[in-house]
Amino acid sequence: MKPTITAYEYSYISQQLDALVSAYLSVNDKHMRRVVRDTTLERIKPLLPLDEPLVQEFLTRLQPDRLTRKAAAEIVPLLEPLVIPFPELTTKQLSKLFRKVKKLKQPEWATLNLHQLTYLGWNDGGNQKKYLVAPYQDRLIGIQGDLAPQVVKGVCSICHTIGNVSLFVSTTKRSGLGSYTRNGNYICRDSEQCNRQLTDPQGLADFITVVRPKK
Incomplete structure (x- = not known):
């Protein structure tokens, strides 16, 4: 598994999920919630190595119609092994x-x-x-x-x-x-x-x- 996601892309993905959860809390229409989710996916998918199993699990757990803040906080760290770490300097x-x-x-x-x-x-x-x-x-x-x-x-x-x-x-x-x-x-x-x-x-x-x- 080769890390390919930058730290700032990881932050962007995390913030996109926060925005998605906020939208779910304010939008009751099921169709509109699906539109918001699809828009979020369009924004973050280009940043992800889609052939990685961790990414597939992340996207699968992102599918529920009512993603909670707790659930979002649990799935974002799934991507962490794919993030290029800052070097620990001596x-x-x-x-x-x-x-x-x-x-x-x-x-x-x-x-x-x-x-x-x-x-x-x-x-x-x-x-x-x-x-x-x-x-x-x-x-x-x-x-x-x-x-x-x-x-x-x-x-x-x-x-x-x-x-x-x-x-x-x-x-x-x-x-x-x-x-x-x-x-x-x-x-x-x-x-x-x-x-x-x-x-x-x-x-x-x-x-x-x-x-x-x-x-």
Whole structure:
């Protein structure tokens, strides 16, 4: 079994099922419920390796006319083995991505679901720092910045969802004269939640383009 689904596609499928359940709760007409279900299937089937037994089981359990929220929560994880996991990096590998950080706080790998991560992000509350590891031009890069302690309701620059965000400020350019550019973006304080909400990688790509270190 070869994983073929990306983490953001997995998030998209999960959100589509949430929307389907919400529609079932608000629509009484049986024909309309079937239309909503067929529309959902049209959206998610192109993302799935249809010849896989797990996918067939997932689609079969998606068929009931009244899918409950509990049932939806049980069938989405069926696809998890087909999701490409984020790589678990060693301490040495992480240190290479953050060469200028002398005492790098490590992410809590044991608590992370790597199948739900399009990028890796963790906070160092003691130093008011946030660290991100994200794909960029077919490789992983490390991004660090100051994370404001204030939490506000706003739109995240990465997942484009309204939630609890904080100002992330990064240094993006330095010169021999010591000048530099600092860019501020509001992003989800909780990167795991951000990943679960991320269904389009373009937001992450745009964010990286702005905040990545430039020589």
